[in-house]
Each structure stands twice: as structure tokens, then as C-alpha cells.
Amino acid sequence: MLVIVTYDVSTVTAAGQKRLRRVAKVCERYGQRVQKSVFECQVGDMEFEELERELLDEIDPDTDNLRFYRLTEQQRLRIKQYGVFRSIDYEGTLII
Amino acid sequence: MLVIVTYDVSTVTAAGQKRLRRVAKVCERYGQRVQKSVFECQVGDMEFEELERELLDEIDPDTDNLRFYRLTEQQRLRIKQYGVFRSIDYEGTLII
Numbered sequence: 001m002l003v004i005v006t007y008d009v010s011t012v013t014a015a016g017q018k019r020l021r022r023v024a025k026v027c028e029r030y031g032q033r034v035q036k037s038v039f040e041c042q043v044g045d046m047e048f049e050e051l052e053r054e055l056l057d058e059i060d061p062d063t064d065n066l067r068f069y070r071l072t073e074q075q076r077l078r079i080k081q082y083g084v085f086r087s088i089d090y091e092g093t094l095i096i
Numbered sequence: 097m098l099v100i101v102t103y104d105v106s107t108v109t110a111a112g113q114k115r116l117r118r119v120a121k122v123c124e125r126y127g128q129r130v131q132k133s134v135f136e137c138q139v140g141d142m143e144f145e146e147l148e149r150e151l152l153d154e155i156d157p158d159t160d161n162l163r164f165y166r167l168t169e170q171q172r173l174r175i176k177q178y179g180v181f182r183s184i185d186y187e188g189t190l191i192i
Contacts, residue, residue, distance in 0.1 A: 004165055006102060008131040008181070035104040035161055037133065052176070061179040065131055068176040069100055069165060080148070080164040083157040085104070 002071045003048055005031070005039045005055070010063035022058045023066075026051070034085060098167040099144055101127070101135045101151070106159035118154045119162075122147070130181060 005027055009020040027033065030051045031041025043051060052068065059066050071079075101123055105116040123129070126147045127137025139147060148164065155162050167175075 004100065006131055006134045034163060035102055035133070037131070038102045038163065056178060059179055063180065065179040065181045066177070067130060067134065069167065069171075070174040070176075071165065071167070071171065075165075075167065075171060078166040080166075081162070082152060083155055083161040084159065085161045 001043065001045075001048070002073070002076050003031070003041045003043055003051070004067075004069040004071065005041060005051070006067045006069075007037050007055075007059070008065040009037075009059065016060070016063065019058055019060060019064065023055060023064075026054045026058060034081075097139065097141075097144070098169070098172050099127070099137045099139055099147070100163075100165040100167065101137060101147070102163045102165075103133050103151075103155070104161040105133075105155065112156070112159065115154055115156060115160065119151060119160075122150045122154060130177075 007023055009023055010016045011020055024033070027039040027041065030043055030047065031039045034040050041048075041051060048068075048070070055066055103119055105119055106112045107116055120129070123135040123137065126139055126143065127135045130136050137144075137147060144164075144166070151162055
């Protein structure tokens with residue numbers, strides 16, 4: 001299945017900035033970054049469980065938010081996209 | 097259907113910051129903000145077309161990115177969410 005992972009990580013503290021980097025790093029191992037805080041991950045059931053567990057280990061549930069949208073292959077064809085996406089170093093820019 | 101709208105708007109310029117606010121304002125009229133740059137919109141086919149057209153009028157395709165994930169009702173049950181989401185004034189914080 002295709003899992004859309006979106007996250008908001010509070011970066012007001014250095015610890016938060018570190019969490020943001022770690023969340024992105026986990027997602028990068030499972031899928032493709034399509035926006036700053038959105039990844040598309042093609043995974044099986046077990047991989048999804050791992051991804052979920054790893055991300056839950058990283059976020060602070062009191063300040064961060066994490067969402068998973070699980071799409072079927074059919075659903076995938078219904079994704080629409082506009083504009084550019086450049087895979088720049090978001091961690092670099094977001095830490096400012 | 098439930099449409100997940102995610103966007104990256106480049107805010108390096110004042111014009112970009114304005115676009116970001118306008119994109120959020122459009123989305124607010126169609127659905128519920130669930131993260132800083134993620135909205136969930138319950139819309140019919142015609143409403144979706146309007147939403148899409150309004151957002152395409154706002155973004156700059158050379159610098160911004162906009163994605164639509166169209167989910168069925170069944171899919172909606174498969175959404176997983178963790179952590180908090182506080183509906184703070186994101187425009188206020190993002191303009192800094």
C-alpha cells in the first residue's frame with residue numbers, strides 16, 4: 001500500500017529541531033519526500049508497522065502531530081500534484 | 097469524498113508569505129486544518145473542482161507545491177493520527 005505520512009514537529013526548542021531531523025530521517029528510509037513534511041511510502045503491512053513504531057519513538061506526543069493516510073493502489077491514481085518540488089536540505093533551512 | 101490537501105509555499109519573499117496566507121484561507125473555507133500545511137476537506141466533485149481552481153489561482157507553480165489525495169469514505173477509516181494538534185495562528189508564526 002501507499003502510505004502518506006505528514007507531520008508537524010514543534011521546533012521551538014533544540015530538542016524539537018532534533019526530533020524534526022530524526023522524523024525526516026526515518027521517513028527517508030521508507031519512502032519519497034514530496035513536500036517539506038510529507039512523505040509517500042510504498043510499504044507492506046509489516047513495514048508500515050515498523051515505520052509507525054519508529055516514528056512514534058521519535059515524536060513528542062505533547063507537542064508534535066503525526067498522520068498516516070493509507071491508500072490503495074487504485075487511490076494512488078487519484079493523486080493530483082501541481083507546482084515544483086525541489087528536494088533541498090529542509091533540515092538546514094528549518095533549523096534557522 | 098475526503099480530499100487531503102497538502103502544500104509547500106515558498107515564503108522567502110513577502111509575496112510568498114501572502115500566498116501562504118491566501119492558500120490557507122481558501123482551504124479553511126472547504127475543510128478542517130489538521131496540520132500546519134495539511135487540510136482535510138469533505139467535498140463533492142464540483143466543490144473539489146472549485147477548491148482546486150481557487151488554489152491553483154493562488155500558488156506560484158515555479159516555487160510552490162500543491163498535492164491532493166482523494167480518499168473514499170472507506171479510506172477515511174484508515175487514517176491514523178498521533179500527538180496533538182493545536183489550531184494556533186500559523187500565519188502569525190510562519191511570517192516571522
